[in-house]
Amino acid sequence: MAAAESSESLNKKGERLYHQGKLRESITLYQQAIDKDPTHAQAYSNLGLSYQKVGDFPNAIWANRKAIALARGAGKNGVMASSYYNIARIFEAQGDWKQAEQNFWWARQNRPMKVYDDAILRMQGKQAEAK
Template identity: 55%
Template sequence: MRGVTVRASEVLGTIDNYNDEQLRIVPANQDYVDAARASLINKDGERAYHAGNFDDAIWLDREAISFNPEFGQAYSNLGLAFQKAGRAAEAIWANRKAIALANGATAATVRASSYYNIGRIYEDAGQFTDASSNYRAARREKSNPVYDAAITRVSNR
């Protein structure tokens, strides 16, 4: 997209317009959750992501969510895949969904990484106050030197 200028406010201002139906995240069966299958598909999505196949990762993360609509980690992974695919508004939406759904032993980690990923999007868009707010939220969830470095980095802007 050379020569095209996109203002962050135009992209990031559309976050609340997304919902599950628009993103075609529909449970495979409204009355049946298959957490084990969702977990296996989520791992396939992680492998696709690490291989740089972001479109495949997005598809697999959506598929995992279709078998377990309350799967916070899959939403977090979806958010990261959207982010790497250059789909900032969808990435923020998915990360916010992950934060809301995070539960169990990994809840703090899911919330922290999701806040951090949102912070990265805002930082890349030059919205340093919003970035700092999300980095601080990540640090409140879980201590990590990466979060501290991010807070310092955006505080100096």
């Protein structure tokens, strides 16, 4: 029963459903996790990714930005990097190379990784092609 479960356990269940491809169900569990703890940044980040996968881009961007705003503690940089990355991927899919590059850059600022470096170069190339 969800009423007795913690925000963390609801979030973990949502992650399992997400990985099973049950995106709508994962959204429900992430929302329940957030209802239990409105400061649960990872649940917002996960919610944003599920929204992104179902094509609800405005809510995906909103949830990821909320995760960034709430990120605290030891996992702060990871939550922020993955959330900026998720936002960047949405802008990239929409062909907004400049916004995508900016969000990939912010992801890299929080957690330097080759995938972010490569994405920044890819967006710079797309912008150069468009000129």
